[in-house]
Amino acid sequence: MPDEQEWPRVKSTIYSWLWRSPASNSLVVALAHLSSGDRTLDIGCGPGAAVRQAARIVTKGRAVGVDRSQAMVAIARRRAEGLENVEFEVGAVEALPFPDDTFTVVWTVSAFHHWTDPEAGLEEIRRVLTPGGRLIIVEAQTSGEHGLSAAGAEKLRAELLRHGWVQPVMSRHQKEFVVSAHAR
Numbered sequence: 001m002p003d004e005q006e007w008p009r010v011k012s013t014i015y016s017w018l019w020r021s022p023a024s025n026s027l028v029v030a031l032a033h034l035s036s037g038d039r040t041l042d043i044g045c046g047p048g049a050a051v052r053q054a055a056r057i058v059t060k061g062r063a064v065g066v067d068r069s070q071a072m073v074a075i076a077r078r079r080a081e082g083l084e085n086v087e088f089e090v091g092a093v094e095a096l097p098f099p100d101d102t103f104t105v106v107w108t109v110s111a112f113h114h115w116t117d118p119e120a121g122l123e124e125i126r127r128v129l130t131p132g133g134r135l136i137i138v139e140a141q142t143s144g145e146h147g148l149s150a151a152g153a154e155k156l157r158a159e160l161l162r163h164g165w166v167q168p169v170m171s172r173h174q175k176e177f178v179v180s181a182h183a184r
């Protein structure tokens with residue numbers, strides 16, 4: 001369901017100017033260790049900086065972004081004009097508009113804390129990931145609501161383990177927590 005109330009056009013435009021190339025987006029692309037044939041999905045991609053960076057590496061694959069805000073997707077599409085292996089779709093993590101086993105790597109940056117149903121979202125990600133595919137969740141380190149605390153990141157890692165994800169790992173970076181795991 002589109003998220004025009006939370007991320008309407010004006011808020012999306014301001015966000016996209018303030019956060020033109022967030023360090024967290026470069027971090028996730030570096031951590032993904034992409035190969036040219038990877039098929040990547042960025043959930044809650046916002047203006048699409050990480051998708052554009054990935055597209056330069058996955059030249060034989062595809063770099064896809066999905067966001068439940070139509071305004072964000074419009075901005076992301078405009079900024080990616082001219083890049084051939086890039087796509088942006090409107091959609092929510094709880095009901096991803098992609099077939100099973102589509103992507104080799106899925107990530108989400110500064111968006112997990114917005115999800116309405118994290119458990120349903122993680123199930124959907126597992127559905128669209130190929131077996132052995134990788135999930136990377138990046139969130140700001142915070143004790144407030146716009147990110148994760150250390151305890152929250154560790155809880156997320158434990159949840160992934162409990163739900164059958166393989167080798168979930170939590171790591172601390174300069175300003176972010178990263179929780180990653182492989183699909184079975």
Ligand SMILES: C[S@@+](CC[C@H](N)C(=O)[O-])C[C@H]1O[C@@H](n2cnc3c(N)ncnc32)[C@H](O)[C@@H]1O
Binds near residue numbers: 019022045047
């Ligand atoms: C803080 S922005 C982060 C954007 C981008 N990932 C970045 O790092 O710049 C959060 C984005 O997540 C999107 N979002 C929130 N909940 C979502 C959900 N359940 N499914 C898909 N997108 C969602 C919002 O529309 C918004 O564009």
